[in-house]
Amino acid sequence: MTSTRPLDRFRASGLLWPLVALLVLLAANAVVRPSFLALRIQDGHLYGSLVDILKNGAPTMLIALGMCLVIATRGIDLSVGAVVAISGAVTCSYIAGAGDPTGAGAAFAGMGIALALCAVLGLWNGFLVAVVGIQPIIATLVLMTAGRGIAMLITDGQIITVRNPAYRTVGAGFLLLPVSILIAVAVFALVALVTRRTALGLLIESVGINPEASRLAGLRARTIRWTVYVFAAICAGVAGLMISSNVSAADANNAGLWIEMDAILAVVIGGTSLAGGRYSLTGTMLGALIIQTLTTTVYSMGIAPEITLVFKAVVVIAVCLLQAPKARAVLLRRTRRRHTPPDPDAEAAGRPSTHTPTSAMVEKVAQP
Amino acid sequence: MSKRFLAAVAGVVLAVGLTGCGGDSSASGGGGSDDGTITMGFAQVGAESGWRTANTKSIQDSAKEAGIELKFSDAQQKQENQIKAIRSYIQQKVDVIAFSPVVETGWDAVLLEAKRANIPVILTDRAVDSEDTSLYKTFLGSDFVEEGKKAGEWLVKESAGKSEVNVVELQGTTGAAPAIDRKEGFAEAIKAAPQIKVVASQTGDFTRSGGKQVMEAFLKSNPKIDVVYAHNDDMGLGAIEAIEAAGKKPGVDIKIITVDAVRDGMQALADGKINFIVECNPLLGPQLMDLAKKVVNGEQVPERVVTEETTFTQEQAKAELPNRKY
Structure with missing residues (x-):
């Protein structure tokens, strides 16, 4: 099934349908309001709906990247939303209490402390999952519930407003493009480089497919699982900085509320199975973009708030159905399809099973 | 500051004992x-x-x-x-x-x-x-309807003599009483001035981030916005950020009316970025x-x-x- 034709390779990568969905959404917007695609320079930076999508989607992208690696190890991290709240709360409280609340020094120190704390929270999640052996969904539920409380403790339940230009840059600043999307793309490039140009990606997938077999094969399964939780927490921390800096305020109750669901959805839309194993970073980024485009579509098309959630659900279902080969076959009444033996894990998660050279190799690693 | 961090650390430690309990910790005790x-x-x-x-x-x-x-x-x-x-x-x-x-x-x-x-x-x-x-x-x-009315009445007085006034509305959480009533009261009051039109209305969930995101989209989809009516101060504050990012002056190019009168909102009102606030005590x-x-x-x-x-x-x-x- 190895194909050298680029289009076939692209189709096999599972990126085709998310990309189609994204383009259809954008096209629908452009039809309803042609100025949707318009870009212009405003105060030295790009300005337009597309820029908004990138800027507001950056936090979800970052969190989804972290979530993607966690899901690849057959885990899940529900605590990212709470970590977002904690990160913003710590930074804003630090800046507000600093000697010079408008100085860049206060901003960087605050962000440093916040990210260090987020790393500790990630260590905690990883410890529960990889060392204690608690189910990831339960282990991270602990921090999901307690985390927002911790953020409330830090802010005393108040919305803390700061006026710090350096801090503002992270979420609301521009270097032609929004700084937040530049950060998200940089992290994406880094993760892609580290996991795809080295064996690390393969090791992560093998841990996700069979942790015990990977360990017996000589992989440090525990360290790998631990590391991905720390990475996910740091990603959430940076996203928290973006969200809070975008409005120059820390809102412990609402910052990152339900963003874990958006992140998981982004990962799934991007073609990564919740059952672990093979993952797609590009797909995850596309998924996050689809989710944000959807939100912006609702605002700019003027869809009534009462039916917003239904509208979103319909689009998400449509995207998921498009991706499932079975549903596509039924929809297109196509019978001429090569039969691939279903993978029980992928079936259980309601995701299509796709075999590529990479996953075949992983299975060899996983079954010594 | 250090006290808060201690509290945070204590919270993490406490969380160990909470494993598996969802949210509701007040179930015991008479x-x-x-x-x-x-x-x-x-x-x-x-x-x-x-x-x-x-x-x-x-x-x-x-x-x-x-x-x-x-x-x-x-x-x-x-x-x-x-x-x-x-x-x-x-x-x-x-x-x-x-x-x-x-x-x-x-x-x-x-x-x-x-x-x-x-x-x-x-x-x-x-x-x-x-x-x-x-x-x-x-x-x-x-009385939220009354609050909406007060906001609308101010706008009607303010718009006397103008030929067209386009309003965008930032609603509160969908289905919440203050969102429904403030919308209703406002709509009722602006009936007195036919030149006032609500051209777009979306929920910003009563939060600054929500207000900012919705306002960003409004600024792009509606070429001419004269007034923002936000159901609370926080969404109004978010809208101010979006308006500034679009290169316009909040309070001058686009007038802002909010409800609540919390301190951050009052500060913006005193700074001239908001034009009118209806108090909700x-x-x-x-x-x-x-x-x-x-x-x-x-x-x-x-x-x-x-x-x-x-x-x-x-x-x-x-x-x-x-x-x-x-």
């Missing part, structure tokens, strides 16, 4: 009227805005002052959390239950349970939409405690108690700002 002191169970909406935190603080402080034992829960804007909290208060046999309903509908079942347990219920700040008014003793809070703690005592002692209370409120222009905000505690 309330009760055995020792003569009044126990009140209060189910708060959340802490979604500066207004709400001031409201929470007022209730907590005045309960302490009035010698009422307060059991407090935060529903994080979810109705199911509030219903859970109210059920746990019923089980704990508190003397009186007070709560601010997240949304207007869906309360009949749990309120009936409270009624059967003979626990009086006081609604604060937001009303419920139920035909059976015997489910609660009284409703203490602002969160400090209803003392009135609530009075009502609670009366209700528990079986005294008659009026079905509706309205809190006292005013409005602020930019000049009035400058005078009032030093006195704002919340």
